[in-house]
Amino acid sequence: MGEKLVVIGAGMASGRMLEYLFEADPDRYEVTLFGAEPRGNYNRIMLSPVLAGEKSYEDIVTHDAAWYAEHGVDCQFGKTITRIDRAARTVYADGVETTFDKLVVATGSAPFIIPIAGKDLPGVMAFRDLDDVNRMVAAAERPNARAVVIGGGLLGLEAAAALRNRGMEVVVLHLMGHLMERQLDPAAGYLLQRELEGRGIKIHCKAQTKAILGEDRVEAVLLEDGTVYDADIVVMAVGIRPETRIATDAGLQVERGIVVDDQMRTSDPDILALGECVEHQGVVYGLVAPLYDMAKVAAKTLTGTEAAFKPVQTATQLKVTGVNLYSAGDFAEADDREEIVLRDASVGVYKRVVLKQDKIIGAVLYGETGDGAWYFDLLKRGENVTEMRDTLIFGQAYQGGAQLDPMAAVAALPDDAEICGCNGVCKSTITGAIAEKGLTSLDDVRSHTKASASCGTCTGLVEQLLAATLGDAYNPAAVQPMCPCTDLGHDDVRRLIVAKGLKSMPAVMQELEWKTSCGCAKCRPALNYYLLSTWPGEYEDDNQSRFINERVHANIQKDGTYSVVPRMWGGLTNSRELRAIADVADKFAIPTVKVTGGQRIDLLGVKKEDLPAVWADLNAAGMVSGAAYAKGLRTVKTCVGSDWCRFGTQDSTGLGVRIEKFMWGSWTPAKVKMAVSGCPRNCAEATCKDVGVICVDSGYEIHFAGAAGLDIKGTEVLCHAKTEDEAMEIIVALTQLYREQGRYLERIYKWAKRVGSDSIKANVVDDLAKRRHYFERFVYSQKFAQVDPWQERVNGKDAHEFAALAEFGMPQQAAE
Amino acid sequence: MTDWIAIGSINDIPRRGARCVKSPIGTIAVFRTVDDKVYAIEDRCPHRGGPLSQGIVHGAQVTCPLHNWVFSLETGEAQGADEGQVRTFALRLEGEVIYIDADLAMAIAAE
Numbered sequence: 001m002g003e004k005l006v007v008i009g010a011g012m013a014s015g016r017m018l019e020y021l022f023e024a025d026p027d028r029y030e031v032t033l034f035g036a037e038p039r040g041n042y043n044r045i046m047l048s049p050v051l052a053g054e055k056s057y058e059d060i061v062t063h064d065a066a067w068y069a070e071h072g073v074d075c076q077f078g079k080t081i082t083r084i085d086r087a088a089r090t091v092y093a094d095g096v097e098t099t100f101d102k103l104v105v106a107t108g109s110a111p112f113i114i115p116i117a118g119k120d121l122p123g124v125m126a127f128r129d130l131d132d133v134n135r136m137v138a139a140a141e142r143p144n145a146r147a148v149v150i151g152g153g154l155l156g157l158e159a160a161a162a163l164r165n166r167g168m169e170v171v172v173l174h175l176m177g178h179l180m181e182r183q184l185d186p187a188a189g190y191l192l193q194r195e196l197e198g199r200g201i202k203i204h205c206k207a208q209t210k211a212i213l214g215e216d217r218v219e220a221v222l223l224e225d226g227t228v229y230d231a232d233i234v235v236m237a238v239g240i241r242p243e244t245r246i247a248t249d250a251g252l253q254v255e256r257g258i259v260v261d262d263q264m265r266t267s268d269p270d271i272l273a274l275g276e277c278v279e280h281q282g283v284v285y286g287l288v289a290p291l292y293d294m295a296k297v298a299a300k301t302l303t304g305t306e307a308a309f310k311p312v313q314t315a316t317q318l319k320v321t322g323v324n325l326y327s328a329g330d331f332a333e334a335d336d337r338e339e340i341v342l343r344d345a346s347v348g349v350y351k352r353v354v355l356k357q358d359k360i361i362g363a364v365l366y367g368e369t370g371d372g373a374w375y376f377d378l379l380k381r382g383e384n385v386t387e388m389r390d391t392l393i394f395g396q397a398y399q400g401g402a403q404l405d406p407m408a409a410v411a412a413l414p415d416d417a418e419i420c421g422c423n424g425v426c427k428s429t430i431t432g433a434i435a436e437k438g439l440t441s442l443d444d445v446r447s448h449t450k451a452s453a454s455c456g457t458c459t460g461l462v463e464q465l466l467a468a469t470l471g472d473a474y475n476p477a478a479v480q481p482m483c484p485c486t487d488l489g490h491d492d493v494r495r496l497i498v499a500k501g502l503k504s505m506p507a508v509m510q511e512l513e514w515k516t517s518c519g520c521a522k523c524r525p526a527l528n529y530y531l532l533s534t535w536p537g538e539y540e541d542d543n544q545s546r547f548i549n550e551r552v553h554a555n556i557q558k559d560g561t562y563s564v565v566p567r568m569w570g571g572l573t574n575s576r577e578l579r580a581i582a583d584v585a586d587k588f589a590i591p592t593v594k595v596t597g598g599q600r601i602d603l604l605g606v607k608k609e610d611l612p613a614v615w616a617d618l619n620a621a622g623m624v625s626g627a628a629y630a631k632g633l634r635t636v637k638t639c640v641g642s643d644w645c646r647f648g649t650q651d652s653t654g655l656g657v658r659i660e661k662f663m664w665g666s667w668t669p670a671k672v673k674m675a676v677s678g679c680p681r682n683c684a685e686a687t688c689k690d691v692g693v694i695c696v697d698s699g700y701e702i703h704f705a706g707a708a709g710l711d712i713k714g715t716e717v718l719c720h721a722k723t724e725d726e727a728m729e730i731i732v733a734l735t736q737l738y739r740e741q742g743r744y745l746e747r748i749y750k751w752a753k754r755v756g757s758d759s760i761k762a763n764v765v766d767d768l769a770k771r772r773h774y775f776e777r778f779v780y781s782q783k784f785a786q787v788d789p790w791q792e793r794v795n796g797k798d799a800h801e802f803a804a805l806a807e808f809g810m811p812q813q814a815a816e
Numbered sequence: 817m818t819d820w821i822a823i824g825s826i827n828d829i830p831r832r833g834a835r836c837v838k839s840p841i842g843t844i845a846v847f848r849t850v851d852d853k854v855y856a857i858e859d860r861c862p863h864r865g866g867p868l869s870q871g872i873v874h875g876a877q878v879t880c881p882l883h884n885w886v887f888s889l890e891t892g893e894a895q896g897a898d899e900g901q902v903r904t905f906a907l908r909l910e911g912e913v914i915y916i917d918a919d920l921a922m923a924i925a926a927e
Contacts, residue, residue: 518832518850521872521879521886544832548870548881556881560867805835805846806823809922 002030005302006091006098008081008246009106010035012044012454013275013291015063017104020299022071028303031073032098034091037129038078040068044129045288045422045455048319051133052162053499054492058759062453084250086268102270102302105247105258109240109276109286114150118212124234127159139233140166147171148221148231150209152179154318156237157196161320163235164201165499171229172196173207173221175238183316183327187343188350188366195323195348204229242277242284257284262308264298274298280309287314288422288454315376315421317369317457324365326372329379330354331362342393351393358386371395373461377417410464419461422454430462434469442466483522485514490743494530503535505542519545526744529631532667533739536781543798549629552801553789554611562611563604565628566618567664570638570656570676571599580621584614598635598673600626609802615790624664624788631745632667633674633735636660637685641678641695650695652678655724659731665785666778669742669751672735687715690748691731696720700727704734704760705752713749716757719765733764733774740777819922820908820915826854827912834869834878837916840925844905845869846914847889849876854907854914855889862900 007014010033018031035041041063049055068075079093090099111126113119123139125132136159139145145168149160152174164170172179178189179196193203208224212234220230242257253259253267257279264272274294276286285291290312300307315328331354333339342351349367353360353375359382363375374396378385391398396412413419415428433439433448445462446453452462467474481487488496493512502508505527509519519527524545531539549555554562566581581601585593592604606614615625627634636659639645641652656676675686676693686692688708692715694701699722703715718734721727737760742751752760764771793802829835829848836859837844843859845868853876859869866882876889886895887902894900906917 516875518874520874520877521884524872524874544830544873547872552870556867556870558864558882560865560870800828800830800835804838804843805828806821807838808821808823808916808918809840809925810838 002028003101004099005029005031005102005104006100007031007033007104007106008084008091009108009275009277010037010041010075010077011106011108011275012041012062012288013108013295014104014106015041016292016295017106017274017298017302018063018071018073020296021302024299024305025303026071029102031071032100033068033073033075033077034079034081034093035075035077036080037131039130040064040075040077042130043454045319047127047130047133048158048162050130051127051136051159052165053137054495056491056495057130058755081246084246084271086250086271089270100270102272104298104302105252105266105271105273105277106275107243107246107277110243111236112239112241113236114209114238116209116211118214118218119236121212121214121218122216123214123218123232124212124236127155127235127237128240136163136233136235137166140168142232144169145232146230147233147235148173148229149235149237150221151235151237151239152176152203152205153182153237153239154180154316156235157192158319159235159237160201161196161199161323164199167501169202170200171202171204171221171231173209173223173229174203174205175207177205179203179205180318183364184325184366185331185352185364187341187352188325188327188364191348191350191366192318192323192325240276240286242279244277247273247277255279255282260309262297262310263301264294264309265301272298272301281311283311287316289314289424292423292450312424313380315372317372317455319455319457324367324369326365326369327363328372328376329360329362331364337361340389340393353393355385358384358389360385373417373419373421373458374413376421377413380418410461411468419465420449420451420454420458422458423450425449425451427465430465431469434466439466440470440474482526483520485509485516485519485523486512488512490526493527494534497530497534503531503539505531505545525550529667529669529744533781537784550631552608552611552798553625553627553629553793554606555629557604559605561605561607563602563628564606564611564614564618565596565600565602565626566623567626567660568600568623569660570636570653572638572653572657573601577621577623580618580623584617587617588614590614596628596635598628599637600628600635602628609804612793612799612802616794619788619791619794625790627664630667631670632665633660633663633672635673637673637675637689639676639678639683641676645678647681648678648695649697650678650700650724652676652684652693652695655693655695655700655727656684658724658728662728663732663735663778663782665787666735666739666782667785668735668739670745670747672738672748674731688712689715691734693727693731699723702727702730702734705749705757707747707749711749716752718757718761729771729775730764732778733771734760736774736778736781737763739781740774818906819918821918823914823916825912826852826909826914829854832873834871834873836869839918839921841921843867843869844916844921845878846907846916847873847878849873849889854909856905856907856916857887857889857892858903858905860902861885861887862894862902863898868902 043060043062046060081091081093083092111128125135147163147168147170149156149172152172160170160172178186179192210224211222213220218231218234220228222228244254244258247258248254258273258277260273260278260280264274266273275291294309297307297309318325338355340353352364354362360379365372388399413427417427419427430449430451439445452459480489482490528542528545543551554564588610590603594602596602636656638653638656642648672690674691675684675689677684677686678695688706692703701720702718704718706715707713823837832850834845834847844856845859847855859867861880863885866880868878870881871878877886879886885898892902892904908915
């Protein structure tokens with residue numbers, strides 16, 4: 001058995017340390033990992049995009065349950081260590097006692113809450129973990145909600161921009177004279193302020209907060225100067241302090257942080273510490289790059305390998321979509337320094353490079369940050385820049401007569417130039433891994449080198465390196481863009497439609513920088529669906545972006561004629577409907593009449609110009625479109641159930657009819673076929689449908705994610721419902737979840753495989769509030785969807801579709 | 817002398833859409849792009865005879881509704897890896913009225 005290693009804190013630093021540890025010596029330790037949050041490690045830097053709605057939590061998980069299981073980590077999430085007993089080599093957490101041979105303290109930092117009246121009111125929150133994000137998102141969903149963010153630093157501004165993005169009224173209170181004063185000089189601070197104000201964020205600098213006001217919860221914030229800002233939530237983002245309490249209690253040496261040596265050992269050599277909770281040579285670190293260096297050193301110390309942590313310089317980028325800002329080093333003014341400044345106010349570009357004794361010691365870039373890595377590289381290597389001084393401010397592309405080609409700039413970087421600041425990955429590491437391991441995609445590079453895997457701001461550089469190294473063999477399509485009109489994938493597009501409030505196709509194409517003027521036959525129908533399902537009642541369906549079948553509400557056949565399928569609820573029909581169908585077939589000389597697999601009657605070979613007249617006759621007999629052409633609810637197939645069958649346990653026909661009447665007209669990512677069987681003999685073949693119900697004595701077994709087309713797949717059981725009402729609610733909520741998450745043309749079984757059945761169950765089975773939520777959203781969207789498209793066209797809509805524009809030279813004309 | 821025949825108003829065709837004109841040589845598809853340019857091509861995909869007028873119009877191209885071949889409305893050539901060509905017909909726009917050059921169609925019909 002291995003030695004016992006206990007790790008306190010499941011954050012980015014300890015997560016990275018475990019990776020290094022398992023890589024170096026997978027069997028040496030039995031690891032127990034405690035985390036105060038009820039979840040494993042995720043990329044905390046990316047909480048801002050999650051808050052902004054541009055990424056989901058799933059996107060930022062770095063270690064999932066499978067990873068922990070694979071490495072035999074005993075995960076104790078949601079458990080806070082309350083005490084370390086060094087003599088007994090034991091830690092205590094909520095009734096759990098665990099002994100250790102080695103202990104790693106990675107408790108991170110806690111947000112600093114300014115000690116003012118009202119700081120404990122409900123509605124006051126920090127911006128530190130996923131729970132905070134969820135609280136803010138919930139607050140932003142209320143109409144006209146207002147947020148006051150205290151702190152105009154990196155974190156505060158990312159929170160402010162994200163909340164604004166979600167539609168909140170946002171005020172930022174900042175104690176200092178300009179924003180992000182630790183990273184920016186006043187000029188760049190001004191540009192940033194102007195940009196944020198342009199987005200509707202109110203910025204109040206030199207704001208001294210006096211108190212948070214409110215009775216039962218936050219109502220407003222009062223400043224020393226008497227200003228009052230109304231607030232539904234107050235986000236405190238004024239700073240962090242190392243979380244050192246248990247270390248202090250255990251008698252370890254603690255100053256500002258837990259004191260560690262170059263090997264990451266605390267004053268007790270069997271106890272290591274790393275991350276934001278430590279202090280090394282009097283310095284406490286808060287950015288991720290040095291923490292990852294610590295992780296590397298700690299892993300080596302644990303495996304008995306020589307290693308030493310060296311202080312590093314760091315650079316900063318703000319992660320607010322649409323704001324480009326980069327700063328590195330020291331840029332304060334002083335007598336022994338010179339500076340080179342480039343301003344172009346009209347396009348919002350500001351660049352400032354600070355020199356001392358002909359070397360770069362600091363750089364601030366706003367608006368155009370592509371050269372950040374280059375300046376930072378020059379800074380770190382302390383290169384004398386006298387030779388290039390005249391053109392230094394224009395960037396790397398202007399050095400040595402090189403052309404203005406971004407690829408050339410990347411190609412020209414020295415091998416040891418740092419590309420990914422977060423993970424300390426240099427150019428040669430990336431190009432080496434691409435060559436040796438045959439990497440071809442961004443994801444490959446991320447998983448092999450970690451470059452671009454944390455904050456993601458170097459993604460462009462990594463892609464350029466891929467392109468420069470692989471040449472034409474690099475196919476960025478490995479990230480699966482929706483179509484050649486964009487580099488974004490379906491999920492990104494959907495998320496950005498919501499996050500940016502994009503409500504028309506031109507808005508999407510403009511804001512997401514489509515490469516074509518009006519899309520293509522792949523992206524237009526997808527965008528039309530995403531807009532329609534995201535903004536029911538607001539977005540106007542774009543007929544010209546629909547495939548012909550959905551445009552004319554019939555199915556095109558190989559000869560250009562159409563097939564017409566009237567709806568038969570749950571597969572039920574009657575003599576009156578059948579007579580009308582027979583009459584239509586005779587009247588319009590319809591060559592083929594066939595029964596479909598979904599218990600409907602199909603009239604094949606109808607001429608396009610006859611469609612409205614055919615529909616008029618079917619409408620007159622009470623029939624509406626069967627939507628046999630739709631990426632939407634097609635059919636609910638049923639058996640005769642307890643009405644007739646001697647084995648039937650429930651009214652399967654009735655439930656099928658009820659589902660179909662409730663859900664018809666809804667558009668979905670791909671077609672949805674359902675079935676209800678009255679007993680487990682399953683005559684309606686419900687177990688190969690997108691959604692199926694098997695009635696049993698005790699109620700309704702709900703199945704989903706079956707397929708019987710290109711792929712054959714039996715359904716999975718979603719849950720058991722006791723009543724018909726409950727079954728309805730679950731089926732509707734499931735469909736709505738699919739409508740919101742499914743990629744266009746992705747059937748339910750593929751969606752379920754991608755997102756995982758567990759997450760689907762968590763949303764529509766386990767959590768009643770969420771289920772209700774999805775149900776209600778479906779009901780709302782149905783208000784605009786349940787209009788019979790045939791009737792509309794019988795009444796004259798889209799008449800141009802069904803008539804020729806003109807004729808010429810035809811025999812009857814010639815006769816005139 | 818070109819025989820220009822009026823076939824209707826540009827407003828009768830939806831933007832990014834098409835209408836059909838019946839002629840002695842079969843249906844001709846008349847397209848209107850997002851920027852109000854008009855084009856006419858044979859309404860028959862050389863692949864399997866799909867009615868191109870029923871396809872999705874994007875830029876100055878149309879995607880066939882049957883098997884997604886894409887054609888340039890300007891040249892009638894199949895795009896991408898597919899090889900094929902549809903006939904194009906000259907159009908003239910005077911104000912809102914679209915005229916088609918009927919000579920080609922009539923000449924083919926007379927053959």
